[in-house]
Amino acid sequence: MPVCGGAGRVVKGQPFLRSFVTPAALCAFAFLAAMAAVLQYSVRTFVPGSLEPGGFALENFADLLKPLYARVFIDTVWICFLTAVFTLLIGYPLAYALVRLRNQFAKSFILITVITPLFLGEVVRTYSWIIVLGNNGFINSVLLKLGLIAQPIQFMFTTVGVVVALVHVTMPVMVVILAAALSHIDRNYLRAAESLGAGPIRAFATVTLPLSMPGIVAGVTTAFAWTFSAFATPQLIGGGRVNMISNLVYQLGFASFNFPFAASLCVAGLTLIVIILWLTRLAMRPLERIGPH
Amino acid sequence: MKRFLLVLFALAFAMPAQAQDKLVVSIWGGSWRDLVAETVAKKFTAETGVPVDFITGGTIDRLNKARLAKDNPESDITFTTSHVGWLYANSGLFEKLDLAKIPNASNLVDEARFSPFHLGSWAYVYTIGYRSDLIKDIKFSTWNDLWNPELKGKIAAPDFDPSHLIVVAAILSGGDAEHWQVGQDKLKALKPNFKAFYSDDANSQQLLASGETPVQDVLSMNAYYMIGQGSPITVDIPREGGVLGVDAVAIMTGSKKADLAYKFINVLYEPDVQAAIAKQKKGSPVVTNAKLDADLAKLPGVFTSPAQWKQQIVIDPKLRAEKLPEWRKWFSENIMN
DSSP: OOSSSOHHHHHHHOTHHHHHHHHHHHHHHHHHHHHHHHHHHHTBOOOTTOSSOOSBOSHHHHHTTSHHHHHHHHHHHHHHHHHHHHHHHHHHHHHHHHHHOOOHHHHHHHHHHHHHHHHHOHHHHHHHHHHHHSTTSHHHHHHHHTTSOSSOOOOTTSHHHHHHHHHHHHHHHHHHHHHHHHHTSOHHHHHHHHHTTOOHHHHIIIIIHHHTHHHHHHHHHHHHHHHHTOOHHHHHHHTTTSOOHHHHHHIIIIISOOHHHHHHHHHHHHHHHHHHHHHHHHHHHHHHHTSOO | OHHHHHHHHHHHHHHHHHHHTSEEEEEOSTHHHHHHIIIIIHHHHHHHOOOEEEEEOOHHHHHHHHHHHTTSOSOSEEEEEHHHHHHHHHTTOBOOOOGGGOGGGGGBOGGGBOOSSOEEEEEEEEEEEEETTTOOSOOOSSGGGGGOGGGTTOEEEESSOTHHHHHHHHHHTTOOSTTGGGGHHHHHHHGGGEEEEEOSHHHHHHHHHHTSSSEEEEEHHHHHHHHHTTOOEEEEOOTTOOEEEEEEEEEBTTOTTHHHHHHHHHHHTSHHHHHHHHHHHTOBOSBTTOOOOHHHHTSTTOOOSHHHHHTSBOOOHHHHHHHHHHHHHHHIIIIIO
């Protein structure tokens, strides 16, 4: 049995592996076919009152330049950026504690608190946030009772509300990625820093933080991409006032039946996220090199 | 092992046979599916011995699936909205109905006769619903009352279908659905009063229940459901009328059980079935011979006489199917953003 070598050699040596690859190949084919259909729709015209698209044209992409649609693209990128940053700021200490704490109860508590929301689904989690963020919700009720505010703060239907809920939705992914990165840092580096006189903060700033940079890059990138496709949260918390690309696609396709324009939005959104992730990758490459080798 | 294989073999043949004996109905999930299951389907099965199976999903999801299945439909009957029904019909997905096979359809109100392909199933209105504990000093006798400056940041409307308010604004400005542009400025003046736009029935109910948007352009059936749950909600029908909505029923092209499907639709139009639907959903029957309890008949949005039907704002479903994308786009660009 070949231990190393190309995948082709492994498959050649063990023909049954081909049957393992077949489902993945079929899935890939189905995804490609779907993408081709979306691409094809994006360059067709919309015929009102009909489900069939019209002839080929690029007018859908020209319409994307209108201020409304351009603003939704900018808003989407801004919301993704804010979500990724705040998820990192909150998720890093949690991941750090998860890896470094010796108390099993505390570790389990953090793990359950962070991971459990994954099992609830985005809609349930978002509805919970509506209860918390509403004018008569938990936060406003507490602040009003404490006399800290005279009028409820408007969280619902604002970017702040959407970002708060999205941070919660994205948190498990970020913490899992960061915890994996932090757990791979060799403790001997820290011991060496401490033996050379570095205090805990300096040791963290000069050893742990730089060595966890690949995890930060991976976490931020994943959180950004994860948020880019968010639908239920901006739909319910945003209340039509805060729209992301997926909400616009839904409105155009499912409320207006304008599938060609919805498809052009999908293509533009996909292109944008690829470009942003590629630029992020380029910008963060120097930081990644800092990580453990 | 042999016995196990025999059972498998028997099941493999038995299951398709069982499926063939069922009438398959495509409808929205949740309370809509239950409504049909507990009224029409129950009586249809009792009369014919044929069980009814349901395929559930959103309006457009099911439309797309029907397009893909085309001449080999997954369902025999489809319930949808009247204007989306036109999209099915234009794509050749609905069979042309032979009304001679639906004797009870002779009692249908005119507003439920959409096309040779689809007919109405039950009716409701989109009208003004509000939290009477939060909105105490404003009464809604006309749609114009929505423009009251005191309602600034208090109103919600559906984000999936702006046709009600677009047509209302057009009517208040001297136009109609076809000449809707005359109401554009009027509707723009309402912009400050909007607080949010709801995405579905559950979202609408949640926004009303929490008081986030104490006034809504609301589906009457949703409002009555919430009133039944104890919410302090009042439903007003403005003097211009509520915006009439009549959901549609049709037989799918290529259905191999068309005769059963005709029987099903005929049962749907039986007066006691229509009365049961009206009672369960607090909506209107679409036949003239349904007898409703007095308490139900007096509810705003439940129509029992031709005069009441005529008082409502009717948007022609075909025009609505054609105009909705344009209306939706204009509403997004000028009101929601």
